[in-house]
Amino acid sequence: MRLKTKSMFLFYFSITLAICSSALYHFVAKSTPSNVNFTVSLLVTYAVAFITTLLTFYFFPASNGIVAEIKKLNWASIGLAVAIVGIEFGFLLTYRAGWNLGIAAVLVNVVASLALLPVAIFFFKDKISWINIAGILVCLAGLVMLNWKR
Helix, strand or coil: CHHHHHHHHHHHHHHHHHHHHHHHHHHHHHHCCCCCCHHHHHHHHHHHHHHHHHHHHHCCCCCCCHHHHHHCCCHHHHHHHHHHHHHHHHHHHHHHCCCCHHHHHHHHHHHHHHHHHHHHHHCCCCCCCHHHHHHHHHHHHHHHHHCCCC
């Protein structure tokens, strides 16, 4: 029973952490001063992220050592780094261009999710149900409504 409780905690904690962090991310990105250089802003961001990541070793130690773990990595770590920098620059530019906080975040996340749908189905063999398809249609309707000219 303990394993079930631990896995349920991880299930809910992980999504709560992702949601809270995403909301904080957009709030902070929108609050970044528009007169600061993008590169300097991201340099400080990644320096703090590096230190924060080092601190997570306390909770998630590399039992085989860092070098052994690094040897297990593949191209995905480099791809993730490129994607993260693209997201950071993209949102900094988006908010400086005048996009509303709620609209930009929703638009990007919904469109990215829709773009990933074929990838999920064909590469990762995810299954979608009719209720998922209905949800996709609701998302598309939501995009139209978000961008409707008043």
